Amino acid sequence: MEGHRFPKVIFRSMVLGVMMICSLHIAPWGEATKALATPLPRTIVTTDGEIDDMDSFLRFLLYTDEMDVEGLIYSSSQWHYKGDGKGTKFISAMPLTRKLYGERTELRWCGTEWMQKFIAKYREVYPNLLQHDGHYPSPDKLLSLVKIGNIDFEGEMSRDTDGSNRIKEVLLDNNDAPVYLQVWGGTNTIARALKSIEDEYKNTDQWQAIYDKVSKKTVIYVILDQDATYRNYIAPNWPNIKVLYNSSQFWCLAYDWPKTVPEALKPYLESKWMAANIKDHGPLLQEYMTWGDGHKIQADPDDQYGDLSYMKEKGRGQYDFISEGDSPSYLYLVNVGLRSLENHANGGWSGRLVQSKTNPNRWEDGENVADYNPYTQKLDKSYPQARWIDAIQNDFxxxxxxxxxDYAHCNHAPVVAVDGSLDITAKAGETVKLNGQASDPDGDKLQYKWWQYREAGSYAGEVQVGHANKKHAAVKIPQDAKKGDTIHMILAVKDSGTPPLTRYAHVVITVK
Known part of the structure; x- marks a missing residue:
């Protein structure tokens, strides 16, 4: 409850004690419809290793307490491949890189050591991180998960690799929980794992059961198509695998963020804020790269972002955010209360994806998935993710x-819930009472705000919210609401700590 001051050490000891006993993730308190503990989502990262991936990975390490990491795989893409070491020439199957780079024997390959280097830095801060959450995996565990996948060329999937074998092993294990495969480059190493499963089992009596099992547990989050293996192999041969496809919303955390982030939110990505909160803050974040900071990835001739003259030419400020275009592929796995993992159309820190009209196993953004941007007063296809920039960055x-x-000198997010179920029904004209609850582990004051996420719901109109800035609010269901319409209500609770942190409860009202 607001105002209840749990002693910080006692609160931390209680939470860590339960986590150690159960080895499970603590869910928001007071959520009567769900168990108090749920398993962490299983995930595997595949990365082609450019600057954008490296910065995404550094943030990812700080969120590994929120996930069950099962693989960290070097892969390739249309932008990065190692070559076979024999001088074999290659030309891209993707029109843009074919035009830009032509025939090559290798392309901007940054090696297979950088994840290990960053994990070594993680090792230095690991004891500190454990004070805040006992779920952080050990550095040794993370190192054991680093594997080299299919890296010789863009789209190469002709042979098994340690990386593809790791993905195959996880997809075939006896744990039927979903495996969230993050694609930070091409899908080729994932495609090779699936092809290896097909080759081994297709002509056996086990094939149908294996096919169904793998299709059911695999979820692939793709940031653009960066090779042709999804189109040419995965989609036609594994059509029942769930695919989350982010083609436009991710740009607010990628290279073109100045074009997509509203002016009011840009300070969270600009030099003053980045220098004060991120750049060079401790051993791990000394590796984080920003505009004009003097860094240079020697193996990547296209990396000029650390150069001051290039920075000025592009109109950026020193220490401005460069890009983390791959971070949306894991931010939705962080349980902040927005229920985006449960239903991608609910929206959240990875944006809002809707089910394809032609493929029920594909969820996507694009021209038809836009939120109203109050800063421009227009529908904006980037705003489903850009709207959360301040909360995302403060959390980072x-x-x-x-x-x-240590724990006593840091801020920790409030714990938010509602009385009763998060899914309720009501008749048109009925007034629905929404009773929020929240507690802060640091004893901070809490600010409440109830708001309607109109684009996430199917009811097109606006509802009136009484006491929107209180824990307990009231929503009157409009008389013109039809049976089956949904109205999505978000309770955002922000604490008064530094930086301020926000967590949510997401209530879905269905008209009956």
């Missing part, structure tokens, strides 16, 4: 501080 800054200070 808090975790950066976790690497440097």
């Amino acid at each position: 800054a808090a975790r950066v501080k976790w690497t440097q200070a």
Whole structure:
């Protein structure tokens, strides 16, 4: 409850004690419809290793307490491949890179050591991170998960690799929980794992059961198509695998963020804020790269972002955010209360994806998935993700501080819930009472805000919210609401800590 001041050490000891006993993730308190503990989502990262991936990976390490990491796989893409070492020439199957780079024997390959280097830095801050959450995996565990996948060329999937074998092993194991495969480059190493499963089992009596099992548990989050293996192999041969496809919303965390992030939110990505909260804050974040900071990835001739003259030419400020275009592939796995993992159309820190009209196993963004941007007063296809930038960045800054200070000197997110179920029904004309609850582990004051996420619901109109800035609010269901219409209500609770942190409860009202 607001105002209840749990002693910080006692609160932390209680939470960590339960986690150690159960080895499960603590869910928001007071959520009567769900168990108090749920398993962490299983995930595997595949990465082609450019600057954008490296910065995404550094943030990812700070969120590994929120996931069950099962693989960290070097892969290739249309932008990065190692070559076979024999001088074999290759030309891209993707029109843009074919035009840009032509025939090559290798392309901007940054090696297979950088994840290990960053994990070594993680090792330095690991004892500090454990003070804040006992779920952080050990550095040794993370190192054991690093594997080299299919890296010789863009789209190469002709042979098994340690990386593809790791993905295959996880997809075939006896744990039927979903496996969230993050694609930070091409899908080729994932495609090779699936092809290996097909080759081994297709002509056996086990094939149908294996096919159904793998199709059911595999979820692939793709940031653009960066090779042709999804189109040419995965989609036609594994059509029942769930695919989350982000083609436009991710740009607010990628290279073109100045074009997509509203002016009011840009300060969270600009030099003053980045220098104050992220850049060079402790051993791990010394590796984080920003505009004009003097860094240079020697193996990548296209990396000029650290150069001051190039920075000025492009009109950027020193220490401005460069890109983390792959971070949306794991931010939805972080349980902040928005229920985006449960239903991608609910929206959240990875944006809002809707089910394809032609493929029920594909969820996507694009021209038809836009939120109203109050800053421009227009529908905006990037705003489903850009709307959360301040909360995302403040959360990042808090975790950066976790690497440097003990529990008592850092901020931790409030715990938010509602009385009763998160899914309720009501008749048109009925007034629905929404009773929020929240507690803060640091004893901070809490600010409440109830708001309607109109684009996530099927009811097109606006509802009136009484006491929107209180824990307990009231929503009158409009008389013109039809049976089956949904109205999505978000309770956002922000604490008064530094930086301020926000968590949510997401209530879905269905008209009966």
